[in-house]
Amino acid sequence: MQQLHYFKNGIPKINLYKSATINEGIWKLNEKEQQHYVDYFDSNKTKFVIEKFVPASGAATRMFQFLNEFLNNFNPDEDTITSYINKFNDPNLNIFIVGIRNFPFHPELKEKTKQLFPEYNKYTSDQKVYAIIKTLLSPEGLHFASKPKGILPFHVKNGEIHTPIDEHVTESEFYQKENQKSKIHFTVSKEFQAHFESILSKYNNIDATFSYQDQTSDTIAVEANNLPFRLENNELFFRPGGHGALIDNLNQLTSDVIFIKNIDNVAQNNIKTGIENKKILGGILLELQTQIFIYLSELQNENITETTIHEIKDFVEHRLSMPLLDEFKMFQKNYQREYLIKVLNRPIRVCGMVKNEGEPGGGPFWVIDSKGRQTLQIVESSQVDLQNEKQREIFKNSTHFNPVDLVCGIKDFRGNKFDLTKFVDPDTAFITEKTKNGKPIKAFELPGLWNGAMAKWITIFVEVPLTTFNPVKTVNDLLKPAHQPNHE
Structure with missing residues (x-):
């Protein structure tokens, strides 16, 4: 009923305030800072259960x-x-x-x-x-x-064929602990799971798990008049709700730290750079999360000092890029304390961003929500009112773009796992035009996994080199240097 309501009344477009840029929502690190986070990750990773989450169910159509x-x-x-x-x-x-x-x-x-x-x-x-x-x-x-991209031949190394699955396994070594297997979770379609397992069977250092897009997350489709589309047998037609449905799959994982990367963003070369930047993102997450947990523990104390509250407010606004309401300073101390707990006690994600080279896809923006608060979001063009000149200009002039390279902390300061479905903004779904049996239909796409499905997370954007982004969107991308042998 809610989906039919959205078809009929439309989905509110997102309200862009400005694009996130260097030092205005996007961190740019110098070499010393990069090394600090690499070292921080390496020296702290053994304290955490780390896993990689790879959406890999789509066919290579x-x-x-x-x-x-x-x-x-x-x-x-x-x-x-x-x-x-x-x-x-x-x-x-x-x-x-x-x-x-x-x-x-x-x-x-x-x-x-x-x-x-x-x-x-x-x-x-x-x-x-x-x-x-x-x-x-x-x-x-x-x-x-x-077939799914994951099982296709992408690279040749020393005369051997390597699939994206092989490359993800190779990359996962950076968070592997001594005498333990690296954890990787693939979302797959059931019919191809055996193919994935077959490729993974040659590795004894991987603990691989699989899940499918849950059919309960399928969404209803309608005709042009917004009445439900029916199949020949008069049954309602439901279709997969897009990658936003995978928030349920992510929510089933119990690891402390989860790296997310698309199945096709792998390279034959630049592997060292890619791994170093993964460690940088991971180091930032671990260090920030440690500080957040310290502050949340302090905020449990009703006798917390004004000085500490001011310090935490400063951290939230400047380190986490989360401007607080102007009236915050008017609140009673106890309410300030509760408010800061609410702001800090949520999942956190650190997202790599690359310079915009005209690639299609979403980017990092400052968005104004329904209550007038500014938040950092990854926004796709379909979420923006491109008929509105001001919104179109903001979107068009963004300096960076989302390569889907992120690391997430999904547990609270007491070690309990967050229910990730509680941090989704349902108003960021979108409606797309499709066809079924030759007839035009309107389809409902759930809020994207790294868009509206993570809208209420703490979000940090960090510039990463373009060499870490090597997706294979068309077969010809395999001819690019990153995917050809001997370019290290």
Whole structure:
């Protein structure tokens, strides 16, 4: 009923105050500070149970979208590849063809193509390209677009194929403790869990767990008139509610500290830089959380001094970038104490941010909530009223962008786990246009995992180098230096 209410009445757009910039919501560390946090993480990590959370359930459909379109639109008997590229203005296809030998799956693909097309060696070069792409995507071929990214060949190292799963395992060594396995949690689709387990079976230093997007988090879809969309058998149509549904999966974990990173953001090179920055983010989290816990313990004392309250207020506003209400100074001391407990006693996340290079995706902003408070949030374009010139300008001029590289503290100062579902802002969901059985529908997406699902967390943004961000959004990204051998 709440979702139908949102369809009918709309979801309020987020109110951007300004973009977060260096020293205005984003930390920029010098070398000495970076080393301090690396050392802090290394010397304190043994006190905590640390885990990595990797959303990995989605299929690689978009990665091969331009190749699927090619198969749908190209007629090998009538068209030439060149005429197709010109007609559909598709430079991606040209890049794919030129770089074909540099893809990690090329040997397997070539072999499979020759099995499926016995006359392959007699084909013209255009027919060969068509046969190769057909093999890459067809069910009788490699069927890559229907598989999750995690199990696809991304890199070749010393003649061996490495998948994103392998790279996540390699990276997880930085938080591994002596004589203990590194914990990694993957969200997967049930049908591919065995594939994940098979790849992970060769590692004896990993404690891997899995979960699925819970069907109870599926959302209802409606027609253009906002009435529920019904299937042929007259049943209501529910669909997965987007990555925001994974807050439930995250909420099942019991580790003290959880690193979150997308399955496709892995590199063959720059691994040292990536790990160092993970430690920096982790060190910041551990140090801040330690201080927060000290302050929360002090705030339990009704006889706390005005000086300590002022010190805590200063820490909240300047270190945690959480401006308090103007009337805070008018509050009675006891109410100030309660108010500070409420502000500090919540989950905390430290998020790496990279300089904006025009990549699509969300970014760090100062947002004004319904009560007029300023908070730091990661905001996607779909949450912003881009018809409003002022809001559009703020969004367009953001200096940084969210690579999904964060570390979370999900326990309170007494060691109890927070119920993360209590820190979601339901008003940050969004409505998207989709199709079902050829008909247009409107779909309800839950507040994004690192957007509205974490809206009420303590949030710290830290600039990290662009080299730590190497996502594979299309198959051609595998041709970039970060994913090719011998660029360390």
